[in-house]
Amino acid sequence: xxxxxxxxNWNVGKFHPRTEKEIRMxxxxxxxxxxxxxxxxxxxxxxxxxxxxxxxxKATKKGDxxxxxxxxxxxxxxxxxxxxxxxxxxxxxxxxASTLMxxxxxxxxxxxxxxxx
Numbered sequence: 001x002x003x004x005x006x007x008x009n010w011n012v013g014k015f016h017p018r019t020e021k022e023i024r025m026x027x028x029x030x031x032x033x034x035x036x037x038x039x040x041x042x043x044x045x046x047x048x049x050x051x052x053x054x055x056x057x058k059a060t061k062k063g064d065x066x067x068x069x070x071x072x073x074x075x076x077x078x079x080x081x082x083x084x085x086x087x088x089x090x091x092x093x094x095x096x097a098s099t100l101m102x103x104x105x106x107x108x109x110x111x112x113x114x115x116x117x
Contacts, residue, residue: 060101072105 025033035045059066060076067073081097105113 068106070106070108072103072109075102075104076100077102 031042031045031049034040034049035042038045040048056066056074060074063076065073065075077100079098079100082095083092084095085092
């Protein structure tokens with residue numbers, strides 16, 4: 001009779017970025033929060049947030065940097081073409097060049113998130 005060895009869980013004790021305890025704010029929750037704090041309707045809040053993100057995408061696509069003092073800045077970064085390896089097969093292949101969105105937090109935001117004790 002063949003007996004299977006027990007499965008070993010190699011992830012025990014390791015941090016996994018997607019846990020059920022993770023707190024996330026959905027788009028609907030963000031729109032509700034903005035509408036309440038600004039004293040406007042949800043429709044107006046959604047239109048405002050949509051316009052903001054549309055502007056950020058258009059400006060960074062042109063190569064501009066969008067900065068919000070006290071919060072941070074959005075910019076793009078070019079990633080060159082490179083050789084990558086498929087971990088399952090070991091096969092090497094060419095990954096094409098791409099443009100990445102980059103957010104840099106301001107020193108004010110960093111100080112707010114990490115107060116000195």
